[in-house]
């Protein structure tokens with residue numbers, strides 16, 4: 001049946017009204033259900049094929065999927081037909097923009113998982129995801145008087161037409177004093193072209209009672225309600241931190257919940273398919289997205305022991321099945337859990353951890369290697385990265401510099417022991433979402449020039465270089481950016497109430513709010529430019545809109561202070577008539593995947609200004625590059641590979657390199673820099689001189705002190721804002737002076753043309769080749 005007919009039938013089946021009378025949510029559910037029906041046949045046959053093949057499982061506490069509908073229609077090649085149908089009923093294709101994102105992740109790590117799923121399905125590789133079906137995703141952000149306020153993300157209010165609940169595959173997850181049911185919800189992951197459909201399986205926690213009354217003895221009616229609450233709490237909410245905070249018990253409960261359910265699932269499936277578990281590496285490989293799912297290792301071993309394996313045999317199997325990706329350079333951010341907590345919650349797993357630790361000890365003794373940094377259980381903690389490095393077959397970093405840093409520093413004790421386990425797999429992004437969908441006019445422009453092979457082979461973009469300097473082509477490229485800017489302006493006007501002329505340069509910094517990412521450095525540079533324009537020391541500044549998008553972890557006070565500070569700057573500058581033709585500052589609210597899609601298409605400048613050696617990779621940098629933004633950034637993460645690819649002369653890199661910062665860190669004196677630089681000083685002093693108000697909270701003074709005095713847990717200006725300030729400002733002004741020239745336009749064009757290697761298709765191929773062997 002044609003998709004149009006199928007949608008109409010779906011509507012007739014479900015509603016008593018014609019299409020034009022449905023609201024967005026109803027329409028969304030009808031169209032999605034029709035698509036699900038269409039996909040089903042392929043889905044079933046893909047699952048069938050799996051039974052003779054090897055599958056990789058991507059285990060992650062986060063999958064930041066964003067909006068599914070447009071991507072699925074596009075990947076199936078039915079978007080045009082569906083939009084035609086809508087139009088014939090007087091409905092705009094933008095009707096689904098009302099539908100909220102599936103924001104089951106915080107930032108880079110979660111979005112990477114989503115890009116990988118798209119790439120693997122497109123490549124026809126067997127990659128399934130395992131995670132948690134959070135009832136509430138990442139909080140919604142609002143600004144109240146410039147302060148971030150968080151609200152619950154009730155994403156299921158739109159319905160969940162893309163998931164299929166599979167009661168049949170439910171599992172029981174046992175903790176010391178209670179047990180819960182894990183029910184999988186399967187989301188089809190549709191590859192481009194629609195030939196391969198993989199699965200994202202997300203577990204939901206529920207009370208056990210209803211289905212296994214006797215065994216778990218929960219017939220006691222009075223206790224049933226408390227039971228339900230305790231169970232449902234487990235998958236209720238995504239932790240909104242994107243760096244380690246103190247280990248919270250519920251977080252550990254969540255980690256065991258989904259890893260146990262997933263490992264049971266894997267083993268049960270293997271048994272039902274008559275696979276030989278002692279050779280599990282022949283049919284399964286499990287990629288751990290950071291250490292969050294690392295309990296999967298002892299759980300897998302525990303389950304094999306239950307199947308009759310000896311500990312040593314089970315361990316040997318595990319060693320060939322698991323691989324670990326590290327996403328953090330800072331060793332103090334490595335996950336560890338109090339021994340007491342683990343023992344008290346999951347004693348059956350703790351026993352296995354102790355055995356692993358004993359085996360590690362005797363191996364270290366044999367080789368004469370030091371125990372100190374390598375033990376899995378030590379000083380009252382279970383160290384998850386050590387568990388992952390010891391028991392896995394591979395460890396990888398996510399950009400060249402990051403892999404070098406983990407080998408030399410973060411995980412050096414493991415690199416010393418097992419150099420052959422270490423790989424680099426530079427991150428990537430899916431061009432289907434981040435170009436084809438996010439920037440349809442640029443996508444069409446590219447296809448007209450070089451054909452559409454880039455959609456599944458992004459290095460084809462290199463062919464654009466032939467057109468470099470062709471006046472008409474360059475003009476068209478420029479016009480596309482301009483029209484995207486017009487669209488973003490209108491959207492920002494509607495959402496934030498701020499008007500940005502579209503002739504302005506769009507300078508964007510979009511990412512989680514973190515001190516190491518240095519949004520505050522960007523803020524200081526904006527204040528300095530504002531001051532410079534006012535006092536005449538900066539002339540001929542090309543009109544610029546400084547656009548920020550970021551969420552701060554709710555308990556991260558300093559990050560929230562930075563948001564308030566930038567909102568104060570925005571208010572002052574936007575209200576100042578004397579600079580209104582030169583600058584605008586906007587902090588967009590509730591930045592998420594869907595907002596990012598609009599911003600990347602319109603950006604001229606990509607701010608990637610983390611302190612060198614702190615950002616593992618970054619992936620926003622790739623999205624912006626692909627859409628023709630030049631990078632204003634440091635020698636950090638994937639910025640280095642971006643510059644390598646486009647040519648350093650086509651980016652604006654500045655500042656101290658990682659080794660330089662490491663070398664000066666003990667003698668670093670930010671106060672001396674501050675005192676000798678009046679431009680910097682004037683900017684920094686706005687934190688304390690009454691220019692801006694923090695509402696009497698004292699948070700601006702605290703920020704000021706963090707830079708000049710330090711605190712018990714860190715030295716002053718921990719992320720070297722002052723050291724990089726002048727190089728940054730100089731480079732920013734140089735960029736500004738070049739904006740609008742043919743030279744700049746060519747840089748922009750070359751960024752798009754050189755972004756090919758950052759497709760997550762190649763990253764996934766790299767994992768397949770080096771680690772997964774699928």
Ligand code: 26Q
Pocket residue numbers: 106107108109110112239241242243244245247251327328335398427615616617618619637
């Ligand atoms: C850990 C324990 C308790 C609570 C929360 C967490 C937690 C949650 C999320 C720790 C870290 C994260 C997310 C980290 C993350 O997003 N890292 C980013 O990963 C990207 C993909 O590799 C990189 O591009 C970024 O450089 C890196 O910062």
